[in-house]
Amino acid sequence: MTPTKKWYQDVTLYQWMVVLIASVGWVFDAFEGQLFNIQRNQMLAEILHVAPDHPDVRRWGDIFLGAFLVGGSLGGIIFGWLGDRWGRKPTMVLTILFYSIFSGLTYFATSLWHVGILRFFVAMGVGGEWAVAAALVAEAVPQHARAHMSGLFHSTSIIGTWIAAWVGLAFAADWRMAFLVGIAPSLLVLWVRARVEEPERWHAAKVKAASGDTAQLGSFRDLLTNPRWARNALLGMMLAAVGLGTFWAVTVAGQDLAKDFLVRHGVGMAEATRRAKFAYGNVQAIGSGLGMLAFGPLAVRLGRRRTFVLYHVASLIFVPLTCFLPTSYGMLLALLPIYGFFTIGIHAGYAVYFPELFPNHLRSTGTGFCFNGGRLLASPMLYFSGWLKARMDLGPAISLMALLFLFGLVFIAFLPETKGQPLPE
Structure with a gap:
């Protein structure tokens, strides 16, 4: 009897690296989303000049959470489309820059409209990164390992939640510094640009679309x-x-x-x-x-x-x-x-x-x-x-x-x- 192949056999170092890069992007994705939930009472109380338990703090927190959900939905659809049109690599770079830079800019927020706009753009990057990274992982890894590695990729989001909690504890008295830390994921862009290659499947789809054999990309x-x-x-x-x-x-x-x-x-x-x-x-x-x-x-x-x-x-x-x-x-x-x-x-x-x-x-x-x-x-x-x-x-x-x-x-x-x-x- 031929022994059953383990799912991780024949997975190359490059394929593991793709999953790692996609996972790190998703970790910071979850981090940016959770950081606001942890810091919002202190931030909104300061901007509104009220106590943290004031009803307006919760009301505006819920409004901005709603804006985050809408921004994430819009960003996921737009950047998912760009992931097919432009390719997985450049779109992933753009989504990471979106959620990290706009999170870092929250350091300078002094009014409610600043917070609303910045959270909306952070959400667009957060929603878009997952769609592109999930497609990239599915295409880059072998068929026999796809379910395991795609599930592993998504599971790393829990690490982002923990990191957000740790940053919240470290900067409990200074919400601005906590959000400034949010710019750190932009460094991941250098790794993506240097190491990630467009999947052969995307190149093949681009050729077919150009020749008219399939509909246009995205x-x-x-x-x-x-x-x-x-x-x-x-x-x-x-x-x-x-x-x-x-x-x-x-x-x-x-x-x-x-x-x-x-x-x-x-x-x-x-x-x-x-x-x-x-x-x-x-x-x-x-x-x-x-x-x-x-x-x-x-x-x-x-x-x-x-x-x-x-x-x-x-x-x-x-x-x-x-x-x-x-x-x-x-x-x-x-x-x-x-x-x-x-x-x-x-x-x-x-x-x-x-x-x-x-x-x-x-x-x-x-x-x-x-x-x-x-x-x-x-x-x-x-x-x-x-x-x-x-x-x-x-x-x-x-x-x-x-x-x-x-x-x-x-x-x-x-x-x-x-x-x-x-x-x-």
């Missing part, structure tokens, strides 16, 4: 009028909307669940808040990271669609269990990693699956359309979840919003299986 008309690609794009967008909507409505609520539990059991608000941040940022985050890492290997064994089904069904089970079952704080801490494993682990599946749904001349465009179109569709959940939680107990509200995972099961039923198949030409 053609939205082809994406949305060709029945095969349009079906994948629209269903993929809806699938992403489920994961991104439940992220805001369910996943991030792990911190609120912990704080609510502690307060109900007699812990003071300040101590409950501190312990809840640890529960979410460390305990649940460990499960989230493992869930993302596990998606690739499970997708190889079970197939992409069955793995998505597993994560969605498990989320439907473990979210209400985490909301209602714990009778002690220790039990809640034991459930939160499982809660994070499935609810956030789904996101690694988008990096594995979406690039496999589109041909060479539409891969970056289609991937960006799915993920960032889904982000735009999911953005109302940010406000709806807050409205619902204000009108009913936290556990029932979160469990009710977890029913969104049912829609994911419907969408995945109509999408194709890509396990063991080459990328579409």
Whole structure:
């Protein structure tokens, strides 16, 4: 019997380097997004000349978070398109410059409109980098390693969250310096320009487009009028909307669940808040990271669609269990990693699956359309979840919003299986 080849066998040093570069870009991508969440109370209180707990701080924080979601959606679609038109390498360079330079410029912000514009442009870079990097990784690595390495690429986002937390602690008294650190990722551009090569698949697609054998690179008309690609794009967008909507409505609520539990059991608000941040940022985050890492290997064994089904069904089970079952704080801490494993682990599946749904001349465009179109569709959940939680107990509200995972099961039923198949030409 011929021994089964390990997924990492025959992966070249260059291919590992591409995954590393894409991952570092995605790490800083997540860092730039989370830094504002950590520093926004101090920053907005200073700009508004009010106390950090003033209602205007939260109101403007939510407004800017909404602007970030819109900017990320627009940037992901535009830069995804440019990734096909211009190539993966120059577009990745531009997205990194966008999110790092505009984050660094936040150091000089003195009014609300400065913050709004800068956050919008940071978001454009953040949304665009993922789409291009996901396409690049899928095209650069061998077929037998694609699911593992794409899942590994997406999983590194958890490192960006941790770095943002560390920077926030290091510059707790100076939000301007924290944002100035955000310019550091621009140095990654030098590495990208020096080492990354355009995938042969992109060059082949460029030749075919020039000869008229296929539609133009990044053609939205082809994406949305060709029945095969349009079906994948629209269903993929809806699938992403489920994961991104439940992220805001369910996943991030792990911190609120912990704080609510502690307060109900007699812990003071300040101590409950501190312990809840640890529960979410460390305990649940460990499960989230493992869930993302596990998606690739499970997708190889079970197939992409069955793995998505597993994560969605498990989320439907473990979210209400985490909301209602714990009778002690220790039990809640034991459930939160499982809660994070499935609810956030789904996101690694988008990096594995979406690039496999589109041909060479539409891969970056289609991937960006799915993920960032889904982000735009999911953005109302940010406000709806807050409205619902204000009108009913936290556990029932979160469990009710977890029913969104049912829609994911419907969408995945109509999408194709890509396990063991080459990328579409």
